[in-house]
Amino acid sequence: MTDAHGPAAAHEPAGTPDLADVVRAARAEGRGLKVVGAGKWSGEGTPAARVRDGADQVTLRRLSGIVAYVPGDLTLTARAGTTLAELDDATRAHGQWCPLCPWGTDDGTIGATFATATTGPFGAALGRPRDLALGIEFVDGEGAVARGGGRVVKNVAGFDLVRLMVGAFGTLGIITEVTVRLRAIPAADVTVLIVPAGGGVRGASPPAGAKWPPAAGSSSIERDAAVADALIAAEVAPSGCAVLDQHDARLLGVPAGAVVARYMGSTALVRAGVAEAGRLGTVTETDGRFWTSYRARDPHPRMLRGSPLSISVARRLKGRFDPGSVLNPGILGEDAE
Amino acid sequence: MDQLARALSGIVGPQHVITRAAELLVYENDGLPGYRLRPRFVVAPGNRAEAIAVVRALAAANAPFVARGAGTGLSAGSLADGIVMIGLHRMRQIYSIDPVGRTATVEPGVVNARLSKAAAPYGLHYAPDPSSQTACSIGGNVAENAGGPHCLKYGVTLNHVLHATVVLPDGELIELAAPRDDEIGYDLLGAFVGSEGCFGVAVDVTVRLTPNPARVCTMLADFPALDGAAKAVSAIIAAGIVPAALELVDAGTIAAVEASIYAAGYPTDVEACLLVEVDGPAAGLDDDTAAVQRICRENGARAVRTATDSSDRERLWQGRKKAFGAMGRVAPHLVVQDAVVPRTRLAPVLRRIGEIAERHRVRVCNVFHAGDGNLHPNIPCDGNDADEMARVHAACREIMEVCIGEGGTITGEHGVGLDKQPYMDMLFSPESLDAMCRLRDAFDPARRANPGKVVPVRYCREWNASPSARKAVGAAP
Ligand SMILES: Cc1cc2nc3c(=O)[nH]c(=O)nc-3n(C[C@H](O)[C@H](O)[C@H](O)COP(=O)(O)OP(=O)(O)OC[C@H]3O[C@@H](n4cnc5c(N)ncnc54)[C@H](O)[C@@H]3O)c2cc1C
Ligand SMILES: Cc1cc2nc3c(=O)[nH]c(=O)nc-3n(C[C@H](O)[C@H](O)[C@H](O)COP(=O)(O)OP(=O)(O)OC[C@H]3O[C@@H](n4cnc5c(N)ncnc54)[C@H](O)[C@@H]3O)c2cc1C
Numbered sequence: 001m002t003d004a005h006g007p008a009a010a011h012e013p014a015g016t017p018d019l020a021d022v023v024r025a026a027r028a029e030g031r032g033l034k035v036v037g038a039g040k041w042s043g044e045g046t047p048a049a050r051v052r053d054g055a056d057q058v059t060l061r062r063l064s065g066i067v068a069y070v071p072g073d074l075t076l077t078a079r080a081g082t083t084l085a086e087l088d089d090a091t092r093a094h095g096q097w098c099p100l101c102p103w104g105t106d107d108g109t110i111g112a113t114f115a116t117a118t119t120g121p122f123g124a125a126l127g128r129p130r131d132l133a134l135g136i137e138f139v140d141g142e143g144a145v146a147r148g149g150g151r152v153v154k155n156v157a158g159f160d161l162v163r164l165m166v167g168a169f170g171t172l173g174i175i176t177e178v179t180v181r182l183r184a185i186p187a188a189d190v191t192v193l194i195v196p197a198g199g200g201v202r203g204a205s206p207p208a209g210a211k212w213p214p215a216a217g218s219s220s221i222e223r224d225a226a227v228a229d230a231l232i233a234a235e236v237a238p239s240g241c242a243v244l245d246q247h248d249a250r251l252l253g254v255p256a257g258a259v260v261a262r263y264m265g266s267t268a269l270v271r272a273g274v275a276e277a278g279r280l281g282t283v284t285e286t287d288g289r290f291w292t293s294y295r296a297r298d299p300h301p302r303m304l305r306g307s308p309l310s311i312s313v314a315r316r317l318k319g320r321f322d323p324g325s326v327l328n329p330g331i332l333g334e335d336a337e
Numbered sequence: 338m339d340q341l342a343r344a345l346s347g348i349v350g351p352q353h354v355i356t357r358a359a360e361l362l363v364y365e366n367d368g369l370p371g372y373r374l375r376p377r378f379v380v381a382p383g384n385r386a387e388a389i390a391v392v393r394a395l396a397a398a399n400a401p402f403v404a405r406g407a408g409t410g411l412s413a414g415s416l417a418d419g420i421v422m423i424g425l426h427r428m429r430q431i432y433s434i435d436p437v438g439r440t441a442t443v444e445p446g447v448v449n450a451r452l453s454k455a456a457a458p459y460g461l462h463y464a465p466d467p468s469s470q471t472a473c474s475i476g477g478n479v480a481e482n483a484g485g486p487h488c489l490k491y492g493v494t495l496n497h498v499l500h501a502t503v504v505l506p507d508g509e510l511i512e513l514a515a516p517r518d519d520e521i522g523y524d525l526l527g528a529f530v531g532s533e534g535c536f537g538v539a540v541d542v543t544v545r546l547t548p549n550p551a552r553v554c555t556m557l558a559d560f561p562a563l564d565g566a567a568k569a570v571s572a573i574i575a576a577g578i579v580p581a582a583l584e585l586v587d588a589g590t591i592a593a594v595e596a597s598i599y600a601a602g603y604p605t606d607v608e609a610c611l612l613v614e615v616d617g618p619a620a621g622l623d624d625d626t627a628a629v630q631r632i633c634r635e636n637g638a639r640a641v642r643t644a645t646d647s648s649d650r651e652r653l654w655q656g657r658k659k660a661f662g663a664m665g666r667v668a669p670h671l672v673v674q675d676a677v678v679p680r681t682r683l684a685p686v687l688r689r690i691g692e693i694a695e696r697h698r699v700r701v702c703n704v705f706h707a708g709d710g711n712l713h714p715n716i717p718c719d720g721n722d723a724d725e726m727a728r729v730h731a732a733c734r735e736i737m738e739v740c741i742g743e744g745g746t747i748t749g750e751h752g753v754g755l756d757k758q759p760y761m762d763m764l765f766s767p768e769s770l771d772a773m774c775r776l777r778d779a780f781d782p783a784r785r786a787n788p789g790k791v792v793p794v795r796y797c798r799e800w801n802a803s804p805s806a807r808k809a810v811g812a813a814p
Contacts (some may be wrong), residue, residue, distance in 0.1 A: 047521060072571050072681035072708075095577075119518045130527055133498060146772035147765065151676040154493065154709040154749040156482050156531050157757070157764055158792060159773040163495075163527030167516055184577030194636075212368070235551055235618040265621060272620030294433075300519060308522040312509060316779040317523060321772075332521065 010057045016137065016145055016176045022058055023174070023326060024143035032329040033058050035170040037109030038083060041114040047116070047169060047302060052330035060111055063176060066090055068151065075134060075151055077179040080111025086182075096182045099126035101291065103300050111175045116302070117167030120295055121240035122262070129166050132181045136162045138173030141322025151179050164317070170328045188270035191288045194259040196281035236273035239264045242294055252293055260290055307333040341398055341421070342598050345380045348390045351557040353427065355379040364422055367410040368469070369756060370670040370720040371730075376403070376417035381424040381679075382559070385502075387639035391423060392538055393508035401504075401785040404534045406446060406477030409469045411673050412754025414481070414533050414790055423538060425476050430457050432541065434787065435654035440499060445476025452544075461546040463492035467750070468658060476539050482531030484750035486657070489708040490616075491547060493750070495530045500543035503529060503536070506786040511537075528776060534787040536780035541561045550616035553581070554626050555650040558611045558641045559604045563587060565637030566609035567684035568733040570707045572632045573613070574680060578625050582614040583708030584657050587687075590664065590702040593717075594656045597663035601656035607639065611707065612657050614650075621666040660704040669715035672729055676737060678745035680710040689739045690714050699725070699731040712740070738763070753791045759791060 011033075013019040026033050032055030034048070039059070040050040064081035071094040078087060083096075085106040091097050102108065102118035112118075114136070119128045135149035138161075148161025165173055238261040249256040259280065263273040277283050309315050311333055318325075329335075339356070342653040344395055346354045355361060356378040375623060395402050403417035403425050415422075422478035428444035431452065436459035449470040467473055473483070484493045491497075500514045501701035529536050531742065560566035572589045573583060575783045581637040586594075591603045591610065603610055611633065615625045628774070630641045638785050678686045684812040687703065690712075694701040714736055718729050737747050737760050747753070747760045761770060774797035778784070 062556050070679060072575055073679040075679070077485040117516060117524070123518065128518070130524060131492065140772065144772065145766075146769040148769065148772070150746045150764075151744050152710055152746050152749070153744045154488075154677050154706075154711050155486060156750055157746045157748050157751055158761065158770070159535070159776045160528050160531050160752065161481075161769070161772055161776065163530075164776055166527070167522070167524050170519060184575065186577060236620060252388045256740065257723055266624050267621075268624050269618065269621030272618060281498060303519055303522050311511070311523075311525070313505070313511065313525055313594045313779050314523050316782065317776070320779055 003318045008054055008056050010059065012059045012062050014062045016063070016139065019058065019060075019063065019124050019176060020139050020143040020145055021173060023139050023141065026056060026326050027142055027149075028325045030324065031056055031326070033326050035115075035174050035328055037081060037112035038107055040108050041104060041112070041116070043302070047331050050330050050333065051328050052335065055329060058174070060109065060174070060176075064109075067177060071096060073151075073182070073183040075153065075179055076182055077135070077151060077177060078110050079177050080109060080175045082110050083107055084110060085112065091182055092185070094184060095185050095251065097182050098132065098182050098184050100129065100132060103295055105296050109176055110180070114166050114178050115175050117169065121242060121291060125237065125239040126183070127181070130163055133162050133166050133178060134181055135179035136165050136175060137177035138175050139166050140173045141324060141326045145176075146173070149179065153181060169331050171332055172317060172327070174327065186264040186266070188267045189262070189264045189288065190270050190274060191260060191262045191279055191286050191290055192274055192283050193254060193286045194261060194281045194283050195255055196257060196259070234276040234279070236263070236269060236276055238262055238273060238277070240291075248297065251297060252290065254286075254290070260286065260294070262288070262291065304333040307336070309334050341377065342378045342380070345391055345394055346399070348394065349380055349382050349387050353381040353383065355381070356448050359515060364405065364408070364414070364424070367408050367413055367415050367599070368673065369411045369413050370672060371726065372413035372416055372755060374416040374418040376422035377420050379422045379424045380426050384430070385425045385428070388423070388428065388538060388540045389504050389510060392504040395421060395785070396506060396508040399783070399785070401788050402537045403719065403787050404476070405473050406480070407448065409473040409613070410477065410481065411675065411751040412748070412756045414752050414754030414787070417478075418789070420788070425474065425538075428540075434459065434546070436461065439546045439548070441546055442541060443475055444541060445479070445539050446528050447475050448628050449473050449475060449478060456546050460549050462549055463497070463544060464547040465497055467797070468661065472570075475542050475544070478537055479530055479542055480532065481750065481752045482516045483672060484704050484706065484709070486584055486629065486706060489583055489706065490581045494575060495527060497545045498526065498530055498542060499545055500527060501529060501539045502541045503539050505537045506781045506783060510709065512577065529780070531752070532777070532780070533754065533791050535791055537786055540776045546708055550581070552619050552622050553614060553645070553650065554622060555644045555653050556613045556626070556629060556633075556641050557603070558609045558613065558638040559615065560609045560636070560638050561607050562637055563608040563687055564684045564722070566611050569611060569633050569636035569638065571680045572636060573629055574708060575779060576628060576632060578615070578628055580611065580629070581616040583706075584612040585703065585705055586657055586660065587709035589700060589702040590660050590704040590715075591656070593667050593702060594660055594663040597659070597666055599659035601652055601659070603656045603794055607742065610656070611638075612653060616810065633810040657704065659663050660702075664715055664717050665701055665728030667730045668719055670718050670720040672716040672718060672733065674712070674714045674716065674733055675751040675752070676712045676714070676740040676745060676749045677749040678706075678710050678712065678740050678743045682743045682745070683707065683710060686712070686739060686743055690736055693732050693735045693739070696811070697728040699729050699732050706749070709749065710724055710745070734759075755790060758791070758793050762796070767796055771798045775799065
């Protein structure tokens with residue numbers, strides 16, 4: 001693709017100052033930049049595919065590595081291009097993990113996970129990106145480098161640049177570094193398959209108050225949420241659960257209509273949770289690797305309900321953080337207006 | 338009466354516009370001694386429609402203002418220096434409680450503890466529980482992103498707010514909702530929570546309600562050595578236990594509490610006590626309790642008392658909850674400080690704080706949310722003694738420097754307000770502070786909401802650039 005300024009270029013900065021130079025140059029020349037982490041979520045139909053043709057590409061893969069990790073504090077700071085797998089390797093050695101587990105795979109980068117605020121099957125119970133992010137460094141659309149938050153688990157110093165960047169899809173700044181909250185790996189971690197007693201999932205009788213059965217035509221996220229509600233109304237809630245339609249069930253090798261639930265915690269707690277799950281049907285323990293395929297397989301589209309920039313505050317933010325529309329131009333659907 | 342006051346009387350009724358100096362007195366300070374500023378007048382809307390109309394009238398008059406909830410803030414954040422104060426204390430209506438969806442929608446002036454009380458018949462409560470919960474308002478909590486003892490397990494205000502209706506300072510009404518997992522959009526609600534009244538006025542707030550735990554077990558561990566207590570804190574968290582609360586009360590605080598009418602039976606011959614609460618389903622709770630007791634002993638605890646029935650538990654909590662009140666009796670004033678350090682640095686930081694106190698001849702009593710590393714070094718003092726106050730401020734500054742040096746921050750829950758502004762550039766670069774200014778400007782381009790708070794104005798590039806830039810910003814749509 002080409003535009004008025006010649007063919008699109010590809011940049012792979014190795015540090016934040018280099019990245020800031022790339023952004024400043026793009027701003028000066030009036031070029032757009034397509035931000036890429038590991039590039040795993042950029043195919044047709046993804047938000048990244050909306051980025052305007054002709055934008056230069058800036059890839060953050062070289063901006064990787066762990067900057068700080070004090071296991072006793074259960075916090076870790078990593079550069080944006082660090083993959084979730086790398087993060088997991090570093091923390092697992094200390095009996096800890098970052099429970100992000102976003103839709104997709106662990107080849108994805110931490111920068112992208114926070115920039116897209118991608119949650120996963122355990123987000124409601126263990127924290128979404130906005131809950132797990134403690135600090136952030138970013139380069140804005142004019143090449144200024146700024147930081148928000150810090151490396152401690154509680155912090156209200158200054159206006160919240162962390163929540164501003166999480167989920168902004170790189171349109172207000174390119175995330176260069178993130179500090180995350182970690183958790184100790186629980187003593188027990190059990191995944192069970194619940195085959196509902198008679199009449200499928202819908203025939204099961206959950207406790208009063210739960211939204212049950214899931215409405216016809218509901219999305220898989222909504223279906224999971226409904227089952228989670230039912231299970232959560234039980235005294236011991238699972239950390240996540242999945243309800244599969246026939247197609248996905250076949251693909252993932254579980255009986256159609258079955259519910260898969262994951263219980264994490266102390267041994268006694270998990271035992272009690274599994275026992276309670278028995279109220280919904282026949283329970284058998286299954287391989288925890290199910291979640292890896294489930295996350296990679298299950299499509300959870302992210303929708304634009306009109307452009308977010310139709311909101312006055314959002315439009316003014318864009319004007320103040322990326323006045324030249326350098327960063328991921330088009331990704332918010334602004335071209336469709 | 339001033340003309341603007343008269344105009345606003347037409348909206349809220351003349352009895353709800355306070356202009357007389359004697360009546361303004363109670364609005365001149367918040368919970369932090371040492372700051373006193375008089376508002377031009379106070380206007381107190383009685384409902385959402387009035388609040389919106391007031392903000393719009395102020396916008397039309399181009400008048401800056403400060404919103405105020407209950408005035409329990411501890412950073413001088415709700416003080417108004419000769420400008421209009423909007424008092425939200427009359428807006429105390431709980432619009433609705435949805436026991437199935439576990440949410441409540443309230444006016445901003447609703448007092449924190451009253452919401453939990455209203456939710457109690459459904460077996461629910463509002464989880465963020467600042468120690469001021471019997472007085473502070475939900476609007477103030479949202480504006481400060483307030484925490485509390487039980488936020489260790491359940492999360493701070495940010496994690497419990499689902500929606501807010503906000504009047505922007507220019508009069509526009511916007512709905513801010515927690516981001517959905519299947520949509521794309523900026524987390525404007527996340528940015529608003531903790532914005533200290535500088536982004537607009539929340540006129541209603543929807544929060545999540547939390548089911549009461551099936552079981553609760555509270556423990557008090559006595560530590561002859563402060564170091565041991567600090568180390569036990571890290572060890573408990575590192576073991577994967579997430580206590581509902583994990584609070585440290587030091588010898589100075591214990592002495593104040595035990596000498597007061599709130600005496601809770603804390604031992605006066607130890608350097609610190611840890612108050613540890615675990616809660617949740619019955620299953621697994623005994624394991625957690627046993628693990629906490631073991632870890633405390635391993636770190637030098639002399640004894641660990643356990644309370645499971647509610648009257649015993651209340652007694653153990655009393656020493657913690659009444660600590661501020663008890664310290665208030667030791668001296669005319671109490672400077673409640675707030676800072677955070679990484680948990681593993683608690684022991685050395687507490688030692689350094691002790692040294693600083695000694696050097697400046699002030700008395701520091703520590704009582705704080707240890708599980709989060711959120712320190713409250715409190716200094717009982719006489720606010721009218723200039724020499725003592727100078728020493729108090731010098732000590733506070735050094736404590737902040739130590740916390741920053743250890744990789745911590747200058748406030749974990751009380752906010753920056755006016756009080757912490759001098760430390761902002763020790764923590765953030767000029768570029769970061771400018772980015773915060775720009776975030777604020779997106780909500781309030783004319784900077785009429787709580788002007789002069791949080792980020793020192795000299796760091797706002799655009800604002801300082803030129804008078805014409807200033808005008809352009811002010812005139813942005
Ligand atoms: C098979 C698959 C399915 C997925 N399904 C979903 C889903 O259903 N729902 C969902 O929300 N997510 C989904 N994701 C996204 C995923 O969870 C992560 O967001 C992604 O994997 C991160 O990996 P990446 O580094 O490859 O991101 P990339 O593909 O490189 O980037 C993803 C987006 O993030 C932006 N970005 C990347 N890095 C930064 C940065 N440092 N600063 C600012 N912006 C940045 C990019 O511009 C791009 O728009 C899926 C991913 C995969 C691989
Ligand atoms: C004894 C004591 C103990 C405390 N313990 C804790 C604790 O454990 N945890 C903790 O976090 N805090 C604690 N605090 C501090 C204080 O109670 C909190 O900051 C509380 O959230 C302030 O609420 P308020 O209603 O009193 O707000 P105010 O003091 O009236 O205002 C605080 C800020 O909020 C803004 N504001 C108020 N209402 C609105 C609104 N509707 N819209 C927009 N902005 C608004 C104001 O402009 C101001 O900047 C304590 C205070 C005291 C005195």
